[in-house]
Amino acid sequence: MKAFEFFSATNSNHAVALLAQHAANGKVKVLAGGTDLLADLKFSVHGPDVVVDISRANDLKNIAVTDQGLSIGALVTHTQIMRSPVIRDMFPALVDAAHTIGAVQTRNLGTLGGNLVTAVPSMDSGPTLMALEAIVTIASPGGRRQVPLSEFFVGPRKTILKPDELLAEIIIPKQNLGKPTHFLKFGLRKGQALALVNVAGSFWVDWEKNTFVAPRIGLGAVAPKVIRASQAEAFLEGRPITPENMAEAGRIAVNDAKPISDFRASAEYRRHLVAVLTKRALEGAWALAQKKRLEGSNGKRHA
Amino acid sequence: MPDKPRVIEKPDVLEKPDILKPPAPAPLVTFPVEVVVPEGRQQTPAVGQRATRADARLHGLGQTKYIDDMYFPNMLFAKIKRAGIASARIKSIDTKEAEAMPGVIAVITGRDIPCNSFGPSLKDQPVLASERVFHAGDGVAAVAAVSEQIAAEAIEKIKVEYEPLTPVLDPLESLKLETPGVHAPSANIYGHKLIKKGDVEKAFAESYRVFEGTFRTQMVEHVPLEPYACIAQWDANGRVTVYSTLGRITLGRADVARTLGIPMSRIRIIATVVGGNFGGKNEIRAEPVMALLSKKTGRPVKCVYTRSEEFTASTTRHPLVMDYKTGVSKQGKILGRKIRLVLDGGAYCSWSETTLGKACILSAGPYNIDNLYAEAFVVYTNKTMTGAMRGFGAPQVCFAYESHMDDIAHALGLDPLEFRLMNAFEEGSISPTGQKLHSVVVKESLLRAAKRFGWNGLGDGNGTGVKA
């Protein structure tokens, strides 16, 4: 690893101050869980001048339901997500997604915020959060701003974050709390594999008409960034919940995807996976909706 | 950055025969006392006793010393600059900037190697490439520095000017006579084996049907959990001691002697505990380089490959292109089989000849075939060299002949197990090379396995495939 200066932030404000102080003078990198960053730094020819360690900023480690919705601090680890009673109850899809990331050791280090900031198209946190229309809060010297996650990603490994900005929290908006969502990932192995394709399907149910309400589909690893399958969503909106419609949505979602061929899979195979996984993700969300309804808890839009 | 702070006890290792003595003071682990030591002259029963590995306890305590766990006073760390280009002529190597770096003690290139070629069979591999680069993982220069980090930064400062050449990447291309030689003027085909039995063309003519198939396997890296590592120390008497993860130290000693141009009696190779070999640590790699760096600096020098070097600069399993042609009778008896194997040897020979032989001998499978023509070639390409790996070619051909058997059984509408039983070796069968086989249990094994996993209603398992 190339030599760099190291500063440890005690909280998010301190982190932002450190970023502001050093971003002007050279390349600064934020270190959260480090599972991506350190692996990168070991191979990079031109490392950063300064690394700001935010792993001690405890104000970024909370999971809470606020006025805005479900707030997940950027430093919440994948293990924390898997064990959070609130998330397990509201969004088993987020738990499933966290479980497919790396292995125990990397999940203990890696953070949700880090996963998003790294912005690799195959990230496992992305599709579910996209399907749930998540919003991110960005902290900067000038204050905080919020943008939809869909605008946060710019391209492979690129986000809108400026050098002196910090991803502070991820919010799943109030109207989507408890929305039945299902996440599926297809990798070449069960453990420690990058996704060839990952998909999250999410929708409310109009139980009287048995139709899709606000269907959302997030697709990963099939475009330069995590995307929504908007054509498939438009097709499902208001249609009856049937296996045929779910399968058709899968076929339409293929048109939303722009996969590439690489050493892991061909574009053609990825398109096939999109169709199959989208259908199955919708089926999973449907099963969850029915289960929630039986339990009398949810499956219906909040008032 | 200055020398990493280390507690160095005494600079002279000759006074310290306990080379495992760590650099830091005070033992940190108190060893558990419950050890069963048999008394002197006591007969220790072996049969019927549960045996544990002699070194298992040290492993479990984390106290086994692999090479990277060893430290010698004043030790330097080396890094090797990799070519990163598949085929090229080296025009110049400029090491000045690296040599000027604080903390860099020595730099060597291929020109510093007394005899720059080695290999377990053909001596076709340079220790460090000096004139020509034959694959991207070739080393072109090496740096010894006071820390691994400085060594890593120094190799980036070495400037190498290449004249790129068109690489040969496809083994089938390489097989063609008009393809330029990877090691021109030598031919690309550097190994050949032919096994002939009966008249295969006549058998095809008499066959009810003849089937053809081409099968390919990929290059496989051994991925030992412990990357390749070695430490060399050249002493004032002109003797060199090498600690190495080598599996074959006597062979390694011969190669080190050859490359360094000194008698074998001056070389001592100490085989350490190895963190996984699988055939990938059967020949020397950077031992001569470390020895020369040690000679140049008068200090022990350690080198540990990175994981990516382990992939690009160590041996791998041969990728094979396997053409099969089989004639069968109406009942499903194999009458004749013709095989052509092309082994992609990569840039250097290594253990290719052994692999070629084994692959060819085993390529017909455990089946009675009276008319056989099996021919195997191994060719050079400008890729990572291939060498020994578990099975020496046997897994590759097994994949091919069993896939081929399945294809034939399927086309003939035969049960794959039935088809194999009809043709499998039995007691006294003659192998392709004329060996009379004893203790043959292919059929018994197949039947027992079929029963175990419930093939076609046999037994109660839920198996889905069959293979001899």
Add this chain to the structure above:
Amino acid sequence: MVNVTLKVNGETRSATVPPETTLLRLLRDQFNLTGAKLGCDVGDCGACTVIVDGKPVNSCLMLAGQADGREVLTIEGLANADHLHPLQKLFEHFGSLQCGFCGPGVIMSAKALLDENPNPSAQEIRDALGGNLCRCTGYAKMIEAIKGASCILRGEEIPAVKSAFVTE
């Protein structure tokens, strides 16, 4: 340079190291705790697994500076003067370590698992070992040993039919 003070295997240790030093390098080069191994250096193989504040992590993916003030347990801290840890005992007994290079990491992962889950299923053990690669021994014997150690730690007898662990 950064100053690091942390508790390693119950002992407070300090060092001054360059900022780019990983926890793994700190343990191995400064504290001479070479039990944790460098296998891949990118968090794939798990040979460098140590337990930091109760959680198993890849020490190659943590900077020494990040470990400042934390509590680290390495393989060297498992046994005491009188006894091996049951995991070490059973890994030896069941032949769960061949070359042994992955062993310290595997045992630390298993230790962290058993601390949280005293009676894990074979599937839970597989999940816990998902980040530890082994190339010689394979995982069946490790699962047996971890199951057996969980029995010992719970004060129960190890069932006689050991293969029952793996096929459950």
